[in-house]
Amino acid sequence: MHPAVQRSPWQIQRDVIHALLIREMKTRFGKWRLGYAWVLLEPAMHIMLLATIFSFLGREFYPGIPTVLFMLAGIAPFICFSHSFGKGAVAVESNRGLFNYRQLRPFDAVLTRVLLEFAIYLFSLVSLLAILAWFGISARFGGFLLLVGINLLFFGFCLGISLVMCVVGTRFPEVAKFAPMIVRPLYFISGVFFSLEQVPQEYHRYLSWNPLLHMIELTREGLFASYQGMFADLPYFAASCLMMLAFGLLVYRSQWRDLVRSQ
Numbered sequence: 001m002h003p004a005v006q007r008s009p010w011q012i013q014r015d016v017i018h019a020l021l022i023r024e025m026k027t028r029f030g031k032w033r034l035g036y037a038w039v040l041l042e043p044a045m046h047i048m049l050l051a052t053i054f055s056f057l058g059r060e061f062y063p064g065i066p067t068v069l070f071m072l073a074g075i076a077p078f079i080c081f082s083h084s085f086g087k088g089a090v091a092v093e094s095n096r097g098l099f100n101y102r103q104l105r106p107f108d109a110v111l112t113r114v115l116l117e118f119a120i121y122l123f124s125l126v127s128l129l130a131i132l133a134w135f136g137i138s139a140r141f142g143g144f145l146l147l148v149g150i151n152l153l154f155f156g157f158c159l160g161i162s163l164v165m166c167v168v169g170t171r172f173p174e175v176a177k178f179a180p181m182i183v184r185p186l187y188f189i190s191g192v193f194f195s196l197e198q199v200p201q202e203y204h205r206y207l208s209w210n211p212l213l214h215m216i217e218l219t220r221e222g223l224f225a226s227y228q229g230m231f232a233d234l235p236y237f238a239a240s241c242l243m244m245l246a247f248g249l250l251v252y253r254s255q256w257r258d259l260v261r262s263q
Helices: 009-029 035-056 067-089 096-100 106-134 144-171 175-189 201-207 211-223 234-261
Strands: none
Touching (some): 035 106, 067 106, 067 144, 067 175, 067 211, 106 144, 144 175, 211 234
16 A cells, blocks of 8 residues: 655645636536636627727727727726625635535635636636737737736735625625625726726826726736826735735634634
8 A cells, every 4th residue: 555645735725726716617607508708708798888888979088099908908807806806705605515624714715716716807808808909909018017016916905805705795694695786886986997087186086095996097007008097006006905915814814713613
C-alpha cells in the first residue's frame, strides 16, 4: 500500500476552490439551453437595448468612441458587481450541505462565486471587444497597466461586498429578495450610460462618492486612448476597494462560525 499523501493547506484550498468552481459552473449554465453562450448574450443584449434607444435620440456619447463600446465599458463591470452582490447574499444557503466537510467554509463559497463572476466579466469584455473590432467597430486602445490595476482593486471590492452580503443575507434572508431593488438604482447613477463630465458640476459631489462610477470611468480611460476621465479619482477608488475588502473580511471573521451553525 502506498503511504497517504500529505497535502499542504494551500493544496487543499486549491482543490476546494476548483471543485466549487466546477459545481458553480454546472449550476449556473447547465439549466440554460444556450449554456455558456449566455456569458456573451447578457451584456450584448444590454448594449443592444441601450444603443438602440440612444441611436433613436441621435446622441453620441463621446467623440471618437462608438456608442456600443462606450456602453460595453460600463455594462460589463456593472453586471459583475450586480451578480457578486446578489449571489453573495445566498452563498451560504445555496451551499449549506457542503459545510459538513471540515475543509470547506462559507468564505470558500463566496470566493468561488466572485472568482467566477470576475472571470465571466473579463471574458465577456475581451470577447465582445474582439467581436466588435472584427465588425469594424473599434477605438484606439488606452493603458494596459491602468486596466490591470483597477481590475485587481475591483476584484477586492466585489469580494468585500460579497462577504458582507453573505453575513447579512444569512442573518436576514429577506435581504436576498431585496438585493435587485438595492442594485437597480445604482445602474442609473454609476455612469453606465453617461460620462461624469457630461453631468453639471453641481451634481458631481453627489455622484462621485460612488466607487462604481470611478471604476467605470477608469475602465473607459484604460480602454480608450481618446477618453479623458478628468473627474475619475484613482486614489479614492483604491481606498474604497481596500476599505470594503477589509470591512468584508472583518465582518466575516466575526460571524463565520455562526454562519455554519445557523439553520
